[in-house]
Amino acid sequence: SRDDVAKVVDACPDAEWRAMVALSRFGGLRCPSETLSLKWEHIDWHKQRITVISPKTAHHPGGGQRTIPLFAELVEPLREAHETAPEGAVFVVSRHRSQADATSDWRSTNLRTRFEKIIGRAGLKPWPRLFHALRASCETELVERFPVQTVTAWLGNSPKIALKHYLR
Numbered sequence: 001s002r003d004d005v006a007k008v009v010d011a012c013p014d015a016e017w018r019a020m021v022a023l024s025r026f027g028g029l030r031c032p033s034e035t036l037s038l039k040w041e042h043i044d045w046h047k048q049r050i051t052v053i054s055p056k057t058a059h060h061p062g063g064g065q066r067t068i069p070l071f072a073e074l075v076e077p078l079r080e081a082h083e084t085a086p087e088g089a090v091f092v093v094s095r096h097r098s099q100a101d102a103t104s105d106w107r108s109t110n111l112r113t114r115f116e117k118i119i120g121r122a123g124l125k126p127w128p129r130l131f132h133a134l135r136a137s138c139e140t141e142l143v144e145r146f147p148v149q150t151v152t153a154w155l156g157n158s159p160k161i162a163l164k165h166y167l168r
Contacts, residue, residue: 024134026073
């Protein structure tokens with residue numbers, strides 16, 4: 001729920017973690033792949049949109065990237081992350097991407113253990129499929145406000161996949 005996510009965000013140790021949680025829950029980004037691929041140049045503050053680079057769907061025609069709105073819930077966490085980023089930072093999340101630069105695969109980046117501790121500090125029990133559940137909650141909420149075709153284009157899946165794996 002939004003209330004639980006607010007507790008989790010408050011328990012995050014730094015601006016990068018707050019941005020990662022917000023990007024998953026309110027932007028629908030896949031974490032770690034899309035979140036750790038996001039560069040500051042991908043955020044267009046003026047046009048209020050974000051270009052999402054998607055390693056997972058890059059092999060599909062036109063699937064390597066998509067554009068999402070810069071939703072209101074993302075503005076503050078991203079501004080805070082930008083203000084606290086090291087000078088010259090290229091990536092929105094820079095401190096937590098050390099393993100993500102490995103050529104093997106995104107699964108080598110272990111954000112789960114740290115995220116479970118953050119959730120515990122928020123007074124909550126970790127839920128199954130931590131980041132996937134945030135993305136699913138995002139997609140479910142967006143479909144309540146926008147046509148499913150629009151939402152699935154933003155989140156980089158199809159209505160069929162959304163129904164099978166994300167919408168509740």
